[in-house]
Amino acid sequence: MQRYLWQYLSLRLITGWLIVAILPAIILFWNYILSDNIQITQINSVIASSSVIVFSLITLERLTQFPGQKSMVTVLPTLLGIGIIVGLVLFIFRLPYSVYYLIASAVLGMLFCFTSQVYLRAVTQVVIGYVPIGRSQSLLDITHVRWVELTPCFKPTHLSLSFHAVVADLADQSLSAEWEQLLAETALQGTPVYNVLQVRESLTGRLPIKHLYENNLGSLLPSQSYLLIKRLMDTLVIIMTAPVVIPVVLLVAIGIRWQNRHNHESVLFTQHRIGQGGKLFTMYKFRSMIADAESNGAQMATSNDMRVTKFGSFIRQTRLDELPQFINVLRGEMSLIGPRPEQLDFVKRFNETIPFYRYRHIVKPGISGWAQVMHGYASDEDETKVKLEHDLFYIKNFSLTLDLLIVIKTIQTMVTGFGAR
Template identity: 50%
Template sequence: MQRVIFLVWQNIAFRLIVGWGVVVVLPALLMWRMRFLQGRWLITEFNSMVLATLGVLLVTLGLRKLTEFPGQRSISFVLPTLLLVMMLLGMVIIVFRLPYSLYYFGLSGVIGVVFFFLSFLLEQKAHQPYMAYIPLGHCQNFEAIFQIRWLRLEKPHLDAIQSKKVQAIVADLSSPALDEDWQRFLTEQTLQGRPVYNNRQVYESLTGRLPIHHLYENELGSLLPSQTYLWFKQLIDIIAILLVAPFVLLIAVITVIAIRLESPGRAIFVQERVGQGGKLFKIYKFRSMRFDSEKNGAKLAQQNDPRVTKVGKFIRKTRIDELPQFLNVLKGDMSLIGPRPEQLSFVKTFEKTIPFYNYRHIVKPGISGWAQVTQGYASDTDETALKVQYDFYYIKHISFALDILIVLKTIQTMLTGFGAR
């Protein structure tokens, strides 16, 4: 019975119907039972129910889309998603001056928070993949990859119990060790409706990284972002900056005063970085280090770097030091979301040691990005090589949903200080 409930709850249409009944209809019945049942709704009640219905749709689909990305099945995304949708509905009310019922929204909102938290937990229990893998070629240690229950196949056979549980099979399809018996087994499994995935596909979907070491891997052709979306993304960047400008300016003034009170030198740090297409531009940041921090040349920041001031430590942890880059976004040098720009000296070094490093410059660099919120700060070549794999994943999967996810994770990063140095 429990398994049936889990399977049914995985159906998005079913969750939408239940969500609509609980979050939209139930508060209406509690508040306006007779008028609701008779269909004699006031305009405030009708508008409120329509907006609440839109809210249920956006939250349900939004959570479904966000959790499709690797490693993002955390319950911590429920509340930010709800708040984001509530803000959007509030903007609709203000722009179109719609009459609405505040008491209905209050009751619907409380019920909605409880429902979506419980719904997410139930969906999490329903979504527990159980996959088999063939330990040949580059598919040797897949049981070490997190969040998946693995079955290691030592021979080309699944017994009756395993056949009921295993949802898919992973193999290195290019491995010469995959002999005729294994190939025949994989063909039979495919004919039975069980998906067979190449190990590279699964690695990418579980880690959020896209490693490229050789041209024959044929991934570069997929790293071509939609120019239409990039134009839309730039428009959204500008609108978002203009909306938050008053709040950001207040924080900026306070930050400038704090920096100047603690140490001599300019509060704004200007440095040349490599941008889209390999072009150089000047990036703006609040100074978080001593004014003479680069007297011996540019160096990557380290954990507990002695060059960082007390104010600098706080603004780096909360990412306030990045706020002046809003000017770079307005100038067109950067985007709110994208790979972080590096100094030219570092780029020249990484080009020699990291395969296809320059390909990350196909899009505009960003104030925040997939690598920053997933991996954190990179302090050496090995960590940078890993960071580039996240950048490649972002470039391949660039979309509005992924950008929203990065915004939510950036807010979490600002609150927790993840990756700051």
């Protein structure tokens, strides 16, 4: 498949660095450069700007590799996040810097990244050739991909000019020796050949539970080193955000108390949930439902649940009802990111009816997660199976990059009120 030059990260890094870091330095510091009198303030500023643009472009490249991600959504949060980190370094170590240069560089950085991502979206339509045998036909319902049906008379030597990849159901017994030879020649010519399950997983962000036995379960084990790092990061983030979170918590508590001023219901709602390793713990949430919401037993929440109060609908939509779970995170019962903890009654039922459901408990449950931002609420068992496939994808791709993407999508939902919940 022919690649455009702009699709190479190295070219974007060099171009971005020249435009965002070097160009404003030449314009603003030209007299100092001519007189060979460059100041430490200018050097620090160029290093800071270079760090932001380089790490931003690398992060955007990693984030947009995950299924269903619109690159434009991640640009501003990525630039802001990395910019804040670099700014904190300058502040903590009291390094001198040029305000005018950094402002000019920041404007150029936003313009460059947005323009770059717009162009990348225009030239990177995925084209995949598929062998029309077995489960390959089931891929055709996946949008944003141009599917091209292959015939036994296609020429593998020409594939490098027309396809990003070729997909086939390699486990299907009807895959003839002729097809196998053609697929082998395709791979030798430089066009990757994938099994149908790999492609479905990478394009949908879900790990199909029907065919989980075809994966090596050992490969789904999360990184133990990252589990430790994640625990430290969770604690650090909560401590650092406490000055902002505590006032918000107080305001939400006052709003709930006003909503329930005619009864004596508590502001917090507690419920037993299943955590890592199947252990039971008490989860905290702000009360968002009416007092007798579960008088008829445990019920699955829906996007338009009639049990939710008016103020409760707002805090659920913006995820503010989850803030008390910071207590659970500090106690080590939950993480900021992970599969949502489920009620005991539902877990008992799903363990019996949904294959591999227990496997989602191999990591700590989270306040937000991949299934939450990609799917939202599950109102029945079929939707729970879909959410489980998202959870298994998260466990298999357990990493800092995926956690960062989930954080960005969660913040987007909190600020705009739109997105999966």
